[in-house]
Amino acid sequence: MPISSLFRPGSKLKIKDADASQRLLDDGDKKLDKDEAKTRDKLATMKLGEHISAYQELLYAQKKYKLLIVLQGMDTSGKDGTVRGVFGQINPLGARTVAFKAPSNEEKEHDYLWRVHKEVPTNGEIVIFNRSHYEDVLITRVHDWIDDAECTRRYAQIRDFERMLTETGTVILKFFLHISKQEQKQRLQERIDDPHKHWKFDPQDLVERKFWDAYQTQYEKVIAATDAEHAPWHIIPADSKTQRNLAIASVVVEKLESLELEYPPAKPELAKLKIS
Template identity: 60%
Template sequence: MTIAEQFHLPTHFQLQEADAGRRLIGANSGNRADDKLADKAKTAELAEKISALQDVFAANHDPKLLVILQGMDTAGKDGTVKSVFGQLHPLAARTVAFKSPSQAEKDHDFLWRVHQQVPAKGEIVIFNRSHYEDVLISKVHGWIDDAECERRYAHIRDFERMLVETGTIVLKFFLHISKDEQKERLEERLADPDKHWKFDMQDIAEREHWDAYQRAYEKALSATDTPNAPWYVIPANSKTHRNLAIANIVYERLASLDLKFPPGNLDYAKLVVK
């Protein structure tokens, strides 16, 4: 079984039964500090390998990679970008952080702004939140009804199928943390003035809807998990285990492409640089 298969969304997925603190890979010595250090070291090694694969990925000018990170507030989307993708060359990689839609974006269909940000050939793009917000926060707050939500699930499946059929690899990660873990992380931000910039009063307001979000995530993930664009449920109470799991899956997928640099140009050997 590959590492990706270990984290793939179960057939009959129930979020309340998913253990956010479960360790599936990496060190498990029982010493939390030692395991954390081992996870960090292995993640750094994999991040370097992913960066090396990016060179041959970009050189082929054909494949495209879209990484989607979703999760509750404080689940670690920013931390994942920094630890797993921080070594990527910015000329062929970028991160898109989707915020509340502008009026112009609201005047179009909900996928309009998303389609503009998908990767071009040879590019790696990371979505920090994504089009899934339109079936999560919109559903939780009653901005769309059940029928519209089902239509959007279908639109998302068709949209991602189109991306895959035109050469995009789609990797979707749900960073799963517990309610208690979120409480600790919010309290840490409040206690440390250097982390106040990361705190948003809206985080407290949205926490009041925790159960509704859990139900919305459970349904959205199950409705949009497809063979070509699968969901991976990443236990994220441990930041280092979260990063290690995602780094492994991304590396596995890129390495499986078995890409090579394009053939060299024999005529270049005749050139003389004066």
């Protein structure tokens, strides 16, 4: 069974029922200890990363498709770590990461998708969204900055937006990095306890943590409303960083393989060209 098939949301999704610490690979007869399993996962992910790098070159050369990766999740769920661990081997010439923060004054003067649309990938490019347009139906609804009617309208607008992207050559993969509340607690505490991680700590994370249950409920609604065959969501157990990276890398490789990428046709006029 492909790893990716384990994490597609069902029609009656309940995030709380999904195990954030679920293991993805069967150790078989030999049960690995924690360190052995981590090493196995890292090596497997590195191998998949080499495949992603090779496919990225084909993607860039052919310029037929564009790949958009959407990473969403609670604070400390590992969006930055995913970028490093899964996509760290690809050539930066044809790849870009966009981190969406609170909108600027200029961005607030436009519709909420304006700042997103201008960052989508060009032909042959891979773009990774670290947070995305989905913040506009997550934090905005959790804090009642928009009402249910406006949120429902935005679901429809997002579906239309993503359908337009896919109809013009963009391949979309959306990942929800699912961590447990206990794991988030440990990661936040690590940032406080380790002076070298203080730069990562944002007191606002503690404020948002108080709305944990509301976020879980809203993620369920968002994923159910915007999951589609052309723009699928994948729910990734993310308590284990190495298992998280392995799952996402597996999904990405599976999708890139399905595109049947190839180099552009050779140019006959170059066959006899000799450089003096």
